[in-house]
Amino acid sequence: MKSKELFNIFTAGIFKENPIFVLFLGMCPALGVTTSVVNAIGMGVGVIFVLLLSNVIISLIRNIVMDEIRIPVFIVIIASLVTLLQMFMQAYTIELYNSMKVFIPLITVNCIILGRAEAFASKNGPVKSAIDGVGMGIGFMIGLFAIAFFRELLGTGAIAGFQIFPAEFAIPVFTTAVGAFLTLGILAGIAMVYSNHKKDVQEALEKAAIAAKKAEAEAKKGEVA
């Protein structure tokens, strides 16, 4: 297997198919859990863990599961992994567990995990699936981190307990759901503008390359003649 192909699979989840800003998957935690940066990173790590393991397991059993019952089987695997994660968090990071509460069991129904299982892991081998899971998970965590960073900074004036500007100048609306939608919309818009711009640049480069080739060919013709 070529390493370049694997690298492409890995970066697709982070940039080209970023689950939050491009695919718009997993909106529930993206809006609910991003009130603070610590929560966002905790949720991101949890999703990476579940996504990696579920992708690997599903890609291993993809040939022995009948097509008719594949979704229930996937759900059972994901739910058991999430239960594992929940127990781990309750045992070792009780503060994070308390502040995230209902959003941990909700990872089960997170569209990213089932979506990747269905779209990628059930068609590809375990190595590729593992890399896809990690890439998508990191992309998800970056998205959550970006939203939480702006929400916490604008809403409270502090990042993870470190006061950046006085709390009187904070805009409290950013700690509510309204602020979550605003931040998500603006960041997704910026990501869209950036990717469109990149596409335009690429198209222009391709056109220039074709034109250069034509010119070269014509020049050669002229030489031959």
Place this chain on the structure above:
Amino acid sequence: MKFKYGVSPSYHNKVSTTNMMNDVTIALLFVAICSIVLQYSLYGIEGSIRAILIFVIAIITCVAVDYFYLKLTKVSKEKVGGTVRQNVPVITGLILAMTLPLGNLDSYEIFYVTFISAIIAELFGKLIYGGFGFNIFNPAGVGRAFALIAFGKYLAIPAIDGLASASPLTALSSAEGLSAVTQTFNNYTSLLFGAHMGTIGETIVIPIIVAGIYLIYKNVIDWVLPATSIITIAILAGVVSCFNGGFNIDYILIHVLSGGLIFGGIFMLTDPVTNPINRQGKMIYAIIFALLTFLIRVYASLPEGVVFSVLIVNMLVPMIDKFTANVTDVNVNKKVISVVATLVVAIVLTCLFQFV
């Protein structure tokens, strides 16, 4: 394939966008100067300095945001200078500043609130949708609503002479209701000249009406919008007062004259972009606006509902346009029937709320 868009200049009307906007700016500046004088008479020199500062902050922020956004997004050259030269962001800033209160006289948070809400008004009210001519909501209304949601505690209306008393509309929705209001505000000259508590530019009725007449004379705004909304509010207030112990002219006059009804009707409802196309649609639009304002004033926990009503009816404009699309001057019957039906529905709804 690329489509070219442009804001339509209404040349058939002899009123170009630039002239129109200049007239609106003149009218708004007139009201602004009157309100600065009013703040001087109410709170002394400090009041008028605060008012001037709020105006300046709002206008400069709006113009700067408009200019730099269009520059950064590389919109064509004419448009970058264009909207600024047409005074469009200046109008947004002026209207926004007039709907904000002075804030507590010994604190300076209101200037920060003005700055942030001006950015929100210009950016999320207008530029995100593609600039002037494409916005769905009234930009100044968006800024004002954001200020109320995000900074509610800083938007206190200062007390006159250290006396803590409610504004007429706050008193109306309190338990004592009508009798308290008519006792406190029995002087209608004070209501007409805005010598009571409220926001900077909303309470000063006579100059607003003068500015409105100037705009109607210049053919900039349609008289149907403010007239319909004021008449509808008067009818609704009359109906409600009939249900609560007899017809009462004071109740109607206080509903019409206090608060931002006349200001909103003349300057916010008539925004040329967020408006139904034909006259019948405009009447229905104004009736729905008046109904919502009245319901929010009387039954909601907010004392004033003009800004929120403007934003809600802005959302209904495409629906109203679709509903009235095939109405021309030929089939007058349908025109009359639908306007009357809207009015009747409004009155019935108000009566229903009386008994809930």
